[in-house]
Amino acid sequence: MRTAIATPSTPPLATAAPPQIQGWCPGALRPMLSGDGLVVRVRPHAGWLTSAQAAGIAALARQHGNGLLDLTSRANLQLRGVDPDGHTALLQGLHALGLVDSSAECESRRNILVSPFWQPDDGTQAIAAVLAEALAAPDAPALPGKFGFAVDCGAQAVLRASPADIRIERGCGGFTVHAEGYATGACVSAQDLVPAAMALAHWFTAQGGKRMAALAPQHALPERFQATSDFSPSASPPQPGPTAVGWLVGAEFGQLQADTLAALSTLGALRLTPWRMLLVEGLQHAPKIDGLVTRPFDARMRVVACTGAPGCLQAAAATRPLARALAPLVPVDQLLHVSGCSKGCAHPRATLTLVATPAGFNLVRHGTAAALPDLLALAPETIASYLFPTPHAPRI
Ligand code: SF4
Incomplete structure (x- = not known):
């Protein structure tokens, strides 16, 4: 039998203190x-x-x-x-x-995500190196800590599900440079690619934003970055x-x-x-x-969980033992995120999410760890029956 729980229309039994948002990522020089x-x-x-x-x-x-x-x-x-x-x-x-x-x-600005499927002749390594050099130059824009670039120049883009403020991809018979949150981008040659990306980064800093996508509703891109909307689908x-x-x-x-x-x-x-x-x-x-x-469709890859307690000072509970126990129950086409707090470090995108609080785990059926929960304060041992409600759902 299910235990009584609070619902989103009633106050939670207890609320966690809001997580501390650092606004920057650790580095080697700044751990x-x-x-x-x-x-x-x-x-x-x-x-x-x-x-x-x-x-x-x-x-x-x-x-x-x-x-x-x-x-x-x-x-x-x-x-x-x-x-x-x-x-x-x-x-x-x-x-x-x-x-x-x-x-x-320089370390903070060199936030460049590269497609791991690059081939020696597709220019990816050279583009990433020139971009890193431009970001280390004295006139590089002062970008916020989490601002990032994606160099995704294989035959098909593979990084669109990963956050990046400026994306460099193949397109228009050469390359495209486009901004996260906007439907259009610039068509550029290999030579003009990094200068175009830097121009877009300078434009971003001039708007005073924190992330590119947040600018989209109010700020039109420079004309050059409105040249194409013909982006191939991402794998x-x-x-x-x-x-x-x-x-x-x-x-x-x-x-x-x-x-x-x-x-x-x-x-x-x-x-x-x-x-x-x-x-x-x-x-x-x-x-x-x-x-x-080493093999596809392993249940362990269907769950993500942050460090949780005790490794993270902000976590309200351990996350990984629960995620490990639930993994075999997660359907092949789903992803379960177990987060130690509403910051959601391990997976910033919407999915099936459990968020630890001092009173138990909140359940978000489709959202980020910061989203309004659908169910509040679930005891770990009852969670499987809420997530996967079959008559024989095992207890954790
Ligand atoms: S999401 Fe997890 S790792 Fe990130 S601050 Fe919260 S508890 Fe810590």
Whole structure:
């Protein structure tokens, strides 16, 4: 029998304090304090790590952190549990691997998501490098902390489901540069691509916005960025398994042990993805490494959960044990997000969402962690019957 619960029309039994919005992402030079120590985020250039860099990061995570690494939705790698006293030595190690920017500002601006399916002759790596250089220049626009670019220049766009304020894609017989939230973009040549993206970024800062999409209702784009609305559809996010350029391997909740990263580094260069997967370049068979998801449609990839308690100071409850227990019940075509608070770090998009509060878990049937809940304060052991109401829904 279901327990009595509050509904959205009645006040919740207890409300969590609003989460603290930092408005910036951690970096290597500017780490963020979490419940398990410093979070140090490494931004590999163009989302690409040589075998030596990957092995080096694994060693540094063991030496200076708690040995856990996160794959982020911006295709970066985060070292967790770093002792503040070891941060300087960690930076020296990352610097030796060529993974530290010249300043925290440059690091923050170099927020470039790259399609992991790039081919050597499609220009992706060169575009990302020139864009990074432009963002490090003294006249680069002062962009807000979460502002990002997507370089998605394969035959088909694959990154549209991942947030990015400015997108560079193929189109118009060359390339397009378009702004998130707007239906039109500019047609550009390879030579004019990065200057056009920077012009759009300068226009954005002149409007004084925080994210590009928020400008769309009130601010018309410069004429040049109204040239085309003919964008090809984006592919759906991929599944773990073989691809044309290597093998995609997933990690439950996007978290890897340092030993797992070290083992992967022996198989080839690694490309980071925004889907909590790594692409092992050139690999044509599933790697035999414990703790990885190597085949499509694994239930573990149907749930996302943030660090939760105790690793995050803002979390009202643990998230991952509940997500792990619910994963086998989630239908193949659904995604369940379990969030430790209404900030929803692990998945900023609308989906089936559970949000921890001091009184229990709020359920949002389709929305972000910040959306108005449909049900309030569910006890963890009853949640399965609300999410998947069959006569025999198991109790967690
Ligand atoms: S969403 Fe999760 S990781 Fe983000 S602040 Fe809230 S509890 Fe922490």
